[in-house]
Each structure stands twice: as C-alpha cells, then as structure tokens.
Amino acid sequence: MTVTLRTALVAGPMYDHLYPVLARLRTDGIEIDVVVHADHPTLNRAVAELLERGERLDLLATHSKYAPSQAAWLRPLDGLVDRATVDALAPKAVELCTFGGTTPCLPRLIDVRVLWARTDRIAHVPDTWAELVASGTRFGFPGRESGLFGTFFELVVAHGGRLFDDDHRPCIDSDVAVHAAETLLSLAPHAPDDLPTWHYDQVDAALLDGRVDAAAAWPGGWGAIAASPLPLAPFAYPTGPARRVSYAGCHAWAIPATCAEPDAALAALHLLLGHDAQALDASGGNMCAHTGALAEVTPVDDRDAARLSITRHTIDEAMITYPPLARFPEVEDACWSALHELLLGNGTPASAVAAMQHAADRALAAG
DSSP: OOEEEEEEEEOSTTTGGGGGGGGGGGGGTEEEEEEEEEOHHHHHHHHHHHHHTTOOOSEEEEETTTHHHHGGGBOOOTTTSOHHHHHTBOHHHHHHTOBTTBOSOEEEEEEOOEEEEETTTOSSOOOBHHHHHHHTOOEEOOOSHHHHHHHHHHHHHHTTOOSBOTTSOBOOOSHHHHHHHHHHHHHGGGSOTTGGGOOHHHHHHHHHTTSOSEEEEOGGGHHHHHHOOSOEEEEOOOBOSSOBOEEOEEEEEEOBTTOSOHHHHHHHHHHHHSHHHHHHHHHTTOEESBHHHHHTOOOSSHHHHHHHHHHHHHHHHTEEOOOOOTTHHHHHHHHHHHHHHHHTTOSOHHHHHHHHHHHHHHHHHHO
16 A cells, blocks of 8 residues: 655755655655755745644654754654664764754754855955955845845854843844844945845855855855866855854754654655655765764765864864754744845844843743
C-alpha cells in the first residue's frame, strides 16, 4: 500500500539540491506531496496558518530559532528517532534543537556566515566593522526580514551589547544598539538603492552579479560562488571591539502533531538525517549536521579549503543564537520592520531601537 506524506519545505538554491533524495522513499511505498515550498519567512507564515487550523502536515522543514514558536504543534522526537542516528549528529547542533528538556526537531545543517569579497576591487578587505564603514566598500546585506535583524544582532554583540538578558527578557534599548543601527545606516548608501528589498537570496545575487563588492553568505552559497567567474575570496566575518561573531542556527526537520502517517514520516526523517542524504547536502556547500559526512568533505581547491577552515572556526568560536522564545517570530518581525523603516529614511536610530524594545516587551508580555 502506498502512503503520501504532506510536506512543507524551505526553498532556495542552498536547500533544493537535497530534495531529490526523497524519491528513494518510493521503494518503501511512500510518496511526497509538497504542500509548501517557499523561502523561510513565507514558509513559516504558511505553516503557522495550516497548523493553527489543525490541517495535516506530516513532515516539516523548520529552524532551531523558530521551533520554540512551533513546539505546541510538533511531536517531541525523543525516543522516536534511533539513538545511533542522533549520536551521528553534531552535539552542538542537537543542543540548539532542544528546548525545555525535549527535542521537537533535529538538525539538517549548521549555518554561520562567511565574508566573501572581490579581490580585484578591494585591495585590503576590512577585518572590523569600523574598517568596513570607513572604507566605503560596497557591502551588501539583507534589508528586510530575518537577515536584517540578524545583522543588527551581530553588530550589537560584536560591540559588547545584548538583545536579551539571562532571563530572556529584551534589553534592546541601549547605546550599543543605537550604534548598531547607525552602522547599518552608514553602510547602506554604498550599496544599490534597492537594498531595502533584499532578503538572503537577493544579497547572494548582488554579489554574483557584481552589484556589490563584498557580502556575507551562508555555507550553502558555495556552489554558486564556486561556479562564478568573479575573483571572490572568503574571509572571516568582521569583528567588533568586543568579539567576532556570526548570527547562526540550524535548519532542521520536525514531525507535526497533525501527522497522519507517523511511521512513514519517521522513515523520511531517518533518511534525511542519515549519512547519504547529509553527504549530498554537504556537496552543495552546506555544513551538514552529520559529523561523519562532514568529515568526508574534501576541498576542491585552496579557496574551498580556506572557506571550510573559516566556516569551521566560526562554528567553533563565533556562533551566536537567540534564546528559545515561543513568541520569537513576533519579536523578529517587529524588530526587522523598525530597522527596515530606518533604511527607508523614516525615523532615527534611537527611535528605531526604542520601537524594537517596546514591541519585544509587548510580544513577550502577551506570551
């Protein structure tokens, strides 16, 4: 008998190369129906609408920072996934997918950012945020959605600040945060005018089209960078006076509570977390969570070796993540929206930061 899994998948050139592996499930009588296939912000909104209505989804692409907001809709995976499968994954990645003593998702890959720069246009690639601002480099960054808030997060922490205290309460309104917003405003005029419309894919496209001379990219961007004729070289992400950091997290897999085919969903999950699928993911540049598959990655040249070394060091030393907040999507949406308005010329850095603090306080108080 054939069963069909209703799935929701994150879309994009960094992710789509994995999905043909799902066809292997047909030998076990499992077909895949892709209900949602969209960039992560769109995916999250669509999944929330479906699961709030109690509609069936059997397998879900999620993220360690969003899973806490989805936890009420997800089946805990503790005891469901083979111990050997979990033990093969990077402990740090599994930890990022564990909240409140349960594991509602398991990691597909670990994301951190690496700086890529045009060596034919930049004689000295800035190593600090201050140098980057002073250089006037055409630096591309996301002008909306999670990427804009993530860049702000990096700037705050790199300069010694915090967005949340030890009790996960917002502490956004600070001089350091105002400086971070000012930095974004200083960098934006050197980039193309349409930067406020950019999400991650548009930043990558601008780098590969030569519209900017430097930009951060996730590891999965390596395939397109490697194929580009442009002289792009990898560098560590800029540091601040406090430390060098990269906004980070894990793309992950989860089984919703509305799953109607749990055995088939578990079979798919074991396939996606296994060595072969994870090795395929790593072949596109992603830092897969499977430690054995990642260890087998062989650099194709010196540039690839450099980007792998920088990426691994960043994972080991510079990852920063948000606290696990059930209402994080509301906080993120309000904060990036305030920063987006600032990039459009509305308000001041201080007013944007104050608006973010107010919105975060209100969202978390309601939760």
